[in-house]
Amino acid sequence: MARPEKLIFICVNERAPGHKESCGGGHDSAAIGQAFKQCLKKRGLNHHIRASMTTCLGPCIGGPHAVVMPDNVWYSGFGLDDVEEILTSHLVGGKPVERLLAPNPEKTDV
Numbered sequence: 001m002a003r004p005e006k007l008i009f010i011c012v013n014e015r016a017p018g019h020k021e022s023c024g025g026g027h028d029s030a031a032i033g034q035a036f037k038q039c040l041k042k043r044g045l046n047h048h049i050r051a052s053m054t055t056c057l058g059p060c061i062g063g064p065h066a067v068v069m070p071d072n073v074w075y076s077g078f079g080l081d082d083v084e085e086i087l088t089s090h091l092v093g094g095k096p097v098e099r100l101l102a103p104n105p106e107k108t109d110v
């Protein structure tokens with residue numbers, strides 16, 4: 001099997017209920033990950049673009065979080081309704097969805 005051209009890793013890390021630093025639970029991250037997988041398969045793209053659910057990616061607060069590789073483009077605070085746009089615009093079209101990008105930690109004081 002050929003290596004995929006792009007990968008999107010979606011954090012589905014679960015912490016204790018009510019914990020604010022978690023991508024799981026109330027953020028629907030597992031459903032989002034499944035939606036990416038289903039959309040890619042439905043379009044016949046799942047061999048070129050892979051969606052993978054993963055544990056903590058690091059930023060935690062303001063999730064869910066995802067990163068597209070090899071682009072090193074990070075998304076945060078998105079939802080199920082944004083899956084098609086990220087897939088079409090970025091994963092297929094190569095244009096990141098600006099309004100959903102995670103803040104660049106090198107450009108902030110956090």
Ligand code: FES
Pocket residue numbers: 011012013021022023024055056057058059060061063065
């Ligand atoms: S819990 Fe998702 S990035 Fe840390």
